[in-house]
Amino acid sequence: MQKINRVRTEIPGLDAIIGGGIPEGDLILLSGTCGTGKTIFGVEFLYFGKEPGFYITFEEHVSEIRNQASSFGWDLKKSEEKGILKITRYDPYKLEDILTMIENNIREINATRVVIDSVPSFAIHMRDESEVRRTLSEIYNILKKNNCTSIIISDSPTETKAISKFGVEEFILDGVIILRKILERNEYKRALNVWKMRLTAHSTKFHIYEINKRGLIVYPKKVVDFRNVQFFT
Numbered sequence: 001m002q003k004i005n006r007v008r009t010e011i012p013g014l015d016a017i018i019g020g021g022i023p024e025g026d027l028i029l030l031s032g033t034c035g036t037g038k039t040i041f042g043v044e045f046l047y048f049g050k051e052p053g054f055y056i057t058f059e060e061h062v063s064e065i066r067n068q069a070s071s072f073g074w075d076l077k078k079s080e081e082k083g084i085l086k087i088t089r090y091d092p093y094k095l096e097d098i099l100t101m102i103e104n105n106i107r108e109i110n111a112t113r114v115v116i117d118s119v120p121s122f123a124i125h126m127r128d129e130s131e132v133r134r135t136l137s138e139i140y141n142i143l144k145k146n147n148c149t150s151i152i153i154s155d156s157p158t159e160t161k162a163i164s165k166f167g168v169e170e171f172i173l174d175g176v177i178i179l180r181k182i183l184e185r186n187e188y189k190r191a192l193n194v195w196k197m198r199l200t201a202h203s204t205k206f207h208i209y210e211i212n213k214r215g216l217i218v219y220p221k222k223v224v225d226f227r228n229v230q231f232f233t
């Protein structure tokens, strides 16, 4: 059997539950409701990755992303100046050619890690599900062609069991990681689940994670006991 190369996410605790990392070149959907730490996760994946990374946001301004990162002591500006990180914001309404733009940015710094934040925000101007699906599959092809290991972010709607906003994202991707808020004994906790990871014997449990002064950290041994859960979103 051919050994597969894995790319460490460098998110503390996560690589341990996915067999050492994401299979190289794969595209992973990161899904969660508002405030679950998706943007932090994406930035952490690039900042601590030992290879050039490209972050494209259709949401916050770049300065807001840098600010939030600096609250964890991460100096994004320094990585950008070194040419190993690029953060770009695009207005989804002005989007001419998202595919060319992504590919040009990847080539500019030879990025092998990419984060796209997020599907709903770039799909906002699209006519229907089939256009979202087609664009996603074209993005997928570009990322594969350039050997990028990537994360694409999607909001999951609150109070439903759906993983992603359009319900189309998860079917064309190599992996899915879900971030949730769990109400347990009247306290909200954060929990992460690996829903799908190609070629990987991953954990299927919900693992507690935290966002603290050092960033997002997963606890492989702390798992959620759903008998105590009142509600989750």
Ligand SMILES: Nc1ncnc2c1ncn2[C@@H]1O[C@H](COP(=O)(O)OP(=O)(O)O)[C@@H](O)[C@H]1O
Residues within 6 Å of the ligand: 032, 033, 034, 035, 036, 037, 038, 039, 040, 041, 068, 071, 072, 211, 212, 213
């Ligand atoms: N310095 C910090 N220390 C602890 N928690 C933080 C810090 N900065 C942000 N957070 C937490 O992260 C959340 C925002 O994370 P973010 O990745 O922007 O969420 P989203 O999933 O909406 O992209 C905040 O609501 C807060 O709970």
Ligand SMILES: [Mg+2]
Residues within 6 Å of the ligand: 038, 039, 040, 059, 117
């Ligand atoms: Mg965000």
